[in-house]
Amino acid sequence: xxxxxxxxxxxxxxxxxxxxxxxxxxxxxxxxxxxxxxxxxxxxxxxxxxxxxxxxxxxxxxxxxxxxxxxxxxxxxxxxxxxxxxxxxxxxxxxxxxxxxxxxxxxxxxxxx
Amino acid sequence: xxxxxxxxxxxxxxxxxxxxxxxxxxxxxxxxxxxxxxxxxxxxxxxxxxxxxxxxxxxxxxxxxxxxxxxxxxxxxxxxxxxxxxxxxxxxxxxxxxxxxxxxxxxxxxxxxxx
Numbered sequence: 126x127x128x129x130x131x132x133x134x135x136x137x138x139x140x141x142x143x144x145x146x147x148x149x150x151x152x153x154x155x156x157x158x159x160x161x162x163x164x165x166x167x168x169x170x171x172x173x174x175x176x177x178x179x180x181x182x183x184x185x186x187x188x189x190x191x192x193x194x195x196x197x198x199x200x201x202x203x204x205x206x207x208x209x210x211x212x213x214x215x216x217x218x219x220x221x222x223x224x225x226x227x228x229x230x231x232x233x234x235x236x237x238x
Numbered sequence: 239x240x241x242x243x244x245x246x247x248x249x250x251x252x253x254x255x256x257x258x259x260x261x262x263x264x265x266x267x268x269x270x271x272x273x274x275x276x277x278x279x280x281x282x283x284x285x286x287x288x289x290x291x292x293x294x295x296x297x298x299x300x301x302x303x304x305x306x307x308x309x310x311x312x313x314x315x316x317x318x319x320x321x322x323x324x325x326x327x328x329x330x331x332x333x334x335x336x337x338x339x340x341x342x343x344x345x346x347x348x349x350x351x352x353x
Contacts, residue, residue: 167345223270226284
C-alpha cells in the first residue's frame with residue numbers, strides 16, 4: 126500500500142497561473158479532504174469529498190476547485206494563483222467520518238510569487 | 239466558527255519528565271475527537287480517536303482522556319523521550335452546513351524534549 130500520495134512535492138507559481146495538485150489513495154477510502162497549513166493557523170479545510178461525485182466546501186474554499194470522478198483521486202485546482210495561496214497543502218483520506226482516523230499525504234509546498 | 243483550543247502552545251521539557259496538554263472544544267453536538275502527532279518534515283499521524291464521554295486510550299507511554307460534557311480532552315506523555323518531540327494536534331468533528339461532518343483542527347502544542 127502506497128497510502129496517500131501527493132504530487133508535486135514542491136511548486137513555484139507566478140501570480141495568475143493555474144495548476145492542479147494531485148492526490149491519490151489506494152486504501153479504497155470514501156472520504157478525502159484537502160487542507161492548507163499556514164504558520165500559526167493550524168490545518169484548515171479547503172474542500173472535501175464523501176465519495177465519488179460528491180464534494181463540498183470547507184472553511185477556506187475561495188480560489189480552489191475540486192472534483193472527484195473516482196474513489197482513488199481527488200485533485201485540487203488553483204484557478205488563478207495568488208500570493209495568499211502560498212502554503213503547504215495536505216491531502217487526507219479516511220474510511221469515513223467520526224471514529225475513522227485520517228491518513229495524510231506527504232504534502233505539497235507551494236510558493237506563489 | 240467552531241473553535242478548538244489547545245494549550246499550551248509550546249512546551250520544552252527534559253528527558254524523563256511527564257507532561258500533559260489540553261484540548262478544549264464546544265461540548266454541544268459532540269461527534270468525535272482525534273489526536274494526531276506531527277513530526278517536523280513529516281505528515282500528521284493519528285494517535286487516538288475518541289467518541290464516548292469518559293473514553294481513555296493508551297499507546298505505550300502516551301494516553302488520552304475525554305470529557306464530552308465539559309468539552310475537553312487531555313493528552314499525557316509519561317517519561318518523555320527526545321523522540322516524542324513533535325507537534326500534537328487535536329481535532330473535533332462537527333456537522334457541516336451540508337449535513338456532512340468535517341474535522342476542525344486546533345493549532346497544536348509543540349513539544350520539545352531535551353536529552
